[in-house]
Amino acid sequence: MAELSLSSRVRSTPFTNRVSEAGVKGYTVYNHMALPTVFRSLEEDYRHLKTSVQVWDVSCERQVELKGPDAGLLAQMMTPRDLSRQKIGQTIYTPICDDRGHVLNDPVTIKLQDDRYWVSIADSDVGLFAKGLAIGAKLNVEVFEPDVHPLGVQGPKADELIARVFGDEMRQTPFFGTQTREFGGRTHLIARSGYSGQGGFEIYLSGSNLGEPLWDALMEAGRDLDVRAGCPNVIERVESGLLSFGNDMTSENTIAETGLHRFCKTIAPDHVGANAIKTEGEPKRQIRFLKFEGGPMSVPTKPVSLFSGNAHAGRVTTAIWSPDHKTNVAIGMIEAPFWDAGSKVTLPDGREGIVQAGPAARQ
Amino acid sequence: MAELSLSSRVRSTPFTNRVSEAGVKGYTVYNHMALPTVFRSLEEDYRHLKTSVQVWDVSCERQVELKGPDAGLLAQMMTPRDLSRQKIGQTIYTPICDDRGHVLNDPVTIKLQDDRYWVSIADSDVGLFAKGLAIGAKLNVEVFEPDVHPLGVQGPKADELIARVFGDEMRQTPFFGTQTREFGGRTHLIARSGYSGQGGFEIYLSGSNLGEPLWDALMEAGRDLDVRAGCPNVIERVESGLLSFGNDMTSENTIAETGLHRFCKTIAPDHVGANAIKTEGEPKRQIRFLKFEGGPMSVPTKPVSLFSGNAHAGRVTTAIWSPDHKTNVAIGMIEAPFWDAGSKVTLPDGREGIVQAGPAARQ
Numbered sequence: 121m122a123e124l125s126l127s128s129r130v131r132s133t134p135f136t137n138r139v140s141e142a143g144v145k146g147y148t149v150y151n152h153m154a155l156p157t158v159f160r161s162l163e164e165d166y167r168h169l170k171t172s173v174q175v176w177d178v179s180c181e182r183q184v185e186l187k188g189p190d191a192g193l194l195a196q197m198m199t200p201r202d203l204s205r206q207k208i209g210q211t212i213y214t215p216i217c218d219d220r221g222h223v224l225n226d227p228v229t230i231k232l233q234d235d236r237y238w239v240s241i242a243d244s245d246v247g248l249f250a251k252g253l254a255i256g257a258k259l260n261v262e263v264f265e266p267d268v269h270p271l272g273v274q275g276p277k278a279d280e281l282i283a284r285v286f287g288d289e290m291r292q293t294p295f296f297g298t299q300t301r302e303f304g305g306r307t308h309l310i311a312r313s314g315y316s317g318q319g320g321f322e323i324y325l326s327g328s329n330l331g332e333p334l335w336d337a338l339m340e341a342g343r344d345l346d347v348r349a350g351c352p353n354v355i356e357r358v359e360s361g362l363l364s365f366g367n368d369m370t371s372e373n374t375i376a377e378t379g380l381h382r383f384c385k386t387i388a389p390d391h392v393g394a395n396a397i398k399t400e401g402e403p404k405r406q407i408r409f410l411k412f413e414g415g416p417m418s419v420p421t422k423p424v425s426l427f428s429g430n431a432h433a434g435r436v437t438t439a440i441w442s443p444d445h446k447t448n449v450a451i452g453m454i455e456a457p458f459w460d461a462g463s464k465v466t467l468p469d470g471r472e473g474i475v476q477a478g479p480a481a482r483q
Numbered sequence: 484m485a486e487l488s489l490s491s492r493v494r495s496t497p498f499t500n501r502v503s504e505a506g507v508k509g510y511t512v513y514n515h516m517a518l519p520t521v522f523r524s525l526e527e528d529y530r531h532l533k534t535s536v537q538v539w540d541v542s543c544e545r546q547v548e549l550k551g552p553d554a555g556l557l558a559q560m561m562t563p564r565d566l567s568r569q570k571i572g573q574t575i576y577t578p579i580c581d582d583r584g585h586v587l588n589d590p591v592t593i594k595l596q597d598d599r600y601w602v603s604i605a606d607s608d609v610g611l612f613a614k615g616l617a618i619g620a621k622l623n624v625e626v627f628e629p630d631v632h633p634l635g636v637q638g639p640k641a642d643e644l645i646a647r648v649f650g651d652e653m654r655q656t657p658f659f660g661t662q663t664r665e666f667g668g669r670t671h672l673i674a675r676s677g678y679s680g681q682g683g684f685e686i687y688l689s690g691s692n693l694g695e696p697l698w699d700a701l702m703e704a705g706r707d708l709d710v711r712a713g714c715p716n717v718i719e720r721v722e723s724g725l726l727s728f729g730n731d732m733t734s735e736n737t738i739a740e741t742g743l744h745r746f747c748k749t750i751a752p753d754h755v756g757a758n759a760i761k762t763e764g765e766p767k768r769q770i771r772f773l774k775f776e777g778g779p780m781s782v783p784t785k786p787v788s789l790f791s792g793n794a795h796a797g798r799v800t801t802a803i804w805s806p807d808h809k810t811n812v813a814i815g816m817i818e819a820p821f822w823d824a825g826s827k828v829t830l831p832d833g834r835e836g837i838v839q840a841g842p843a844a845r846q
Contacts (some may be wrong), residue, residue: 124487125509125520127717128605129561131727146488148510152606152729157488217617243492244517245608252615254583255755258620271589307826309812354490366492366515392618421489437491 130154133179134269134331142349142419144483150243152178156174156351163216163443166355169318170444173281174350175338176272178315178322183268184227184239184247186263193390195229195237196248197253200384200391206231211296211311214239216246221396222236223378224249226365228313232297238324240270242365253392269325277345278320284341286310288331290321303337304330315352317360325458344394354419358449361409368407368437368451376403376420405434409476410465412448416441417471426452426465426473433458433465436473492588493517497632497694505712511541513606519714526806531717532637532681534809536644537713539635539703541678541685542607547590547602549608551624553617556753558600560616561609563747563754569594574659574674578743579609581734582757586741587612588801589728591676593661603633605728615740616755627638634686634697640708641683647704654685656816666700667693680723693724706783712798717782721812724772731800731814732768739766739815768797768818772839775811775830779804787828789828791814794823796828799836 124130124147131153132140132449139156146158156177158166168174186194196203199214200221206212208231214223216239227241239246250263269467273282286301293299293312300307309324325334331455339347363369369378375397421434432455441448453474463475487493487510494516496502502519509521519540522528533539549557549615557635559566562577563584569575571594579588582609590604613626614710636645648663656675657663663670672687688697702710704791726732738760750757786798795818802813819839821828 122487122507123509124485125511125782127511127727127730127782128785129513129727130511130784132785144485144563146486148493150487156485169805175734213554218614224614245611248612251581252612252617253619254615256616256619259619353601364490364492367490419488419490421493424490440710 124149124154129441132150133177134325134328135177135179135335136248136273136436137179138179138335139349144349148413151182151241151274153180153182154339155180156349156382157300157326159351160329161351162288162355162440165350166353166443168346168348169209169350169356171276172274172346172348173277174319174348176350176352176408178272179241179269179353180403181270183266183324184241184250185237185264185266186237186250190237190259190261191237194250194254194259195239196388197241197389197392198250199229200381200387201395202386202388203229203385204388208233211298211313211463213383215375215378215383216376217375217387217391217393217397219392219396221374221393221400223365223369223372223373223375223380224371226363226369226380230309236400238268239264244365255356267326267328269271269328269331271325272314272320273323273338274316274320274350275318277283278318281338281342281345281347282310282321284338293321305335306330315362316356316440317362335453340434354438355442355449358409358438358440358451359442363407363451365391368453373453374400374403376400378404388476394475401407404457406459408452408454408459410436410450410452410473411476412439412450412467412471413473414448416448424467426467427453428458428463428465431457436467446479486536487512487517489517495551496540497688497691498540498542498634498698501695502712502789503542506739507712512821514545514604514608518542518543519712522714525716525803528713529716529806531711532679532713532716532719533708534639534684534709535709536636536638536640536683536705537711538551538698539637539715541715542632542634542827544603544608545628546687547598547604547613548629549602549613549624551598553622553624554598554600557613557617557622557624559751559753560604560755561613561758562592563744563750565747565749565761566592566594566642567751570721571596572661574661576746578738578741578746579612580738580754580756580760582755582759584737584763585734586732586736586738586743586755587745589726589732589733591659593672593674601629601631603799607728607734615790616731626828628692630678630689632688632694633682633690636686636687636701637679637683637713638678639683639715644701644705644710645673645706649698649805654704656684668705669693675705678725681718681719681727692751705724718805718812721801721803721814722805722808726770727801733814736816737766739763740769742770766819768816769822769823771815771817772800773815773828773836774808774839775802775813775834777834780813786820787830789817789830791821791826791828793822799830
């Protein structure tokens with residue numbers, strides 16, 4: 121393992137000082153931005169996330185703002201999921217595809233106004249895709265990155281902490297619904313969402329200068345809840361069935377291979393990949409969850425081939441030991457003949473895995 | 484400083500095992516890929532680069548391949564630099580701009596055939612911009628990332644090493660010219676280029692499986708030249724006047740602010756930002772090299788404000804102690820009233836800097 125060399129190109133966030141003071145031990149880079157990966161240890165962070173509440177610097181979930189008369193059209197051109205009934209303030213999980221139906225990202229799209237959207241992105245420059253489409257198709261829309269930085273509040277005590285800081289009515293926020301609240305003289309969107317299965321919120325901080333005051337307010341209000349700095353935890357995310365773009369799926373994969381086509385029952389005709397997706401037919405491989413017995417596995421640094429006898433059965437993209445499940449939980453892209461629940465597959469070192477149920481993802 | 488957490492999303496390269504065996508101590512992430520930043524120490528690597536020859540894993544300079552009847556048109560839509568006289572095999576430094584003339588990347592574009600180009604990119608997903616433009620404008624062109632991984636050979640003994648492995652005729656390659664050579668049964672493009680001022684080549688390895696054999700062949704042939712694993716070195720790059728996209732310029736900057744407009748004497752009318760660039764007028768700020776006296780500075784992790792008295796004079800984006808120049812060499816975006824050579828500017832801690840000559844960049 122080597123150190124991460126920081127420079128301006130790997131962008132800091134409004135919370136970087138606080139993250140550093142909290143003793144962050146590991147980072148990754150996500151959307152050209154530092155994203156914490158571990159504070160105490162993967163397992164200690166995991167246990168705490170599942171029992172208390174954590175504050176996560178997920179600024180790297182950058183917003184791509186679409187603003188102007190064609191904002192809605194551009195949002196729809198990017199995703200096959202039908203946005204025609206999206207309400208103002210509603211967030212929708214929207215796989216982004218190209219003209220071949222390959223997946224370029226899996227953001228949530230937030231409709232702020234009829235002519236104003238935020239696409240809250242996973243790790244690829246969706247803003248450049250949006251800009252290219254808008255310029256190429258001569259749309260009347262601006263595409264830019266606003267000064268907005270999501271801060272996650274995740275864990276079973278997240279409702280309590282958010283209620284203390286932003287009012288008891290926050291508890292009524294439906295899953296993927298939003299409310300707006302004042303803090304530091306500005307208005308911030310707060311959504312019931314987040315990249316864990318433990319429940320919680322994401323505060324879309326508007327205005328970098330308010331980052332440290334917001335962090336401090338949450339830490340102060342949650343002291344007796346044992347609130348801590350945290351981050352997306354790979355053990356918890358696999359247990360909770362959350363996929364990671366770049367790990368479990370890439371632009372090499374069609375939407376049917378990722379299983380995300382199930383979010384797109386009606387393929388929006390304005391989507392640039394509509395024809396490709398409608399005519400694709402059955403995928404030859406698809407994402408599955410797996411379990412691997414034997415001793416603890418570490419997260420693979422590249423996809424690892426799976427076999428069934430001598431046949432290529434797919435690739436494991438994420439795997440990690442789960443203390444609660446007392447097995448290794450994993451995600452892989454599994455070839456059709458081997459993707460039924462109960463199928464057995466083998467790693468190059470002979471370790472045996474069992475295919476679990478079909479795909480799931482952040483919704 | 485924290486560790487870099489590796490996963491499949493931060494992609495390995497065909498040379499990662501060799502880089503690791505060579506004792507890499509630091510990484511950054513560049514185009515979703517691990518890029519080494521230091522092997523022994525910044526200063527030891529620097530001294531060696533300026534006296535011997537190094538092999539650099541710069542796979543992260545990903546290729547965006549444009550293929551089809553509209554490949555040339557798409558390449559030209561992305562850059563203001565006139566490509567109409569580009570010859571097959573020629574590489575050209577091509578700032579990429581959007582419709583407002585803001586800089587999205589600063590790659591080299593290689594014309595492989597009349598209907599086939601590689602755009603060899605800095606750190607942003609230019610492939611998504613190209614895809615968006617192609618889809619939006621209904622161009623007849625494919626956009627994809629080929630299995631190509633650049634390996635740099637840099638330093639004063641690079642010609643000797645390349646000649647030993649690929650033949651003496653390689654010495655005749657002009658700056659930014661290319662030749663093709665066989666290795667391991669495949670044909671590879673080799674360009675006289677690279678991200679240092681010490682001279683050298685970049686081998687565009689075609690076929691990941693040949694990565695380790697190529698690395699080993701160079702190391703074996705260069706043993707008596709004291710060849711070592713190396714990487715772009717921030718001290719050497721600033722001394723040599725090489726800009727870094729994401730550090731010294733971002734998509735916030737117009738091409739005139741970056742100074743890269745000097746490569747675009749004729750603004751190609753097919754470029755999407757042609758009108759914006761032609762009508763921009765004089766920039767209000769521009770990139771300058773600077774020197775800062777006093778003790779050694781470290782690379783800033785975010786841009787640092789500069790002052791002239793109480794006035795905002797610009798921002799330092801890169802700064803580092805140069806052992807040879809015996810001063811801190813730096814790059815900054817300097818406001819017009821202060822950008823003349825000899826102007827004095829001050830950091831928040833009172834350290835004084837002197838503005839040097841105008842901009843320069845990888846050509």
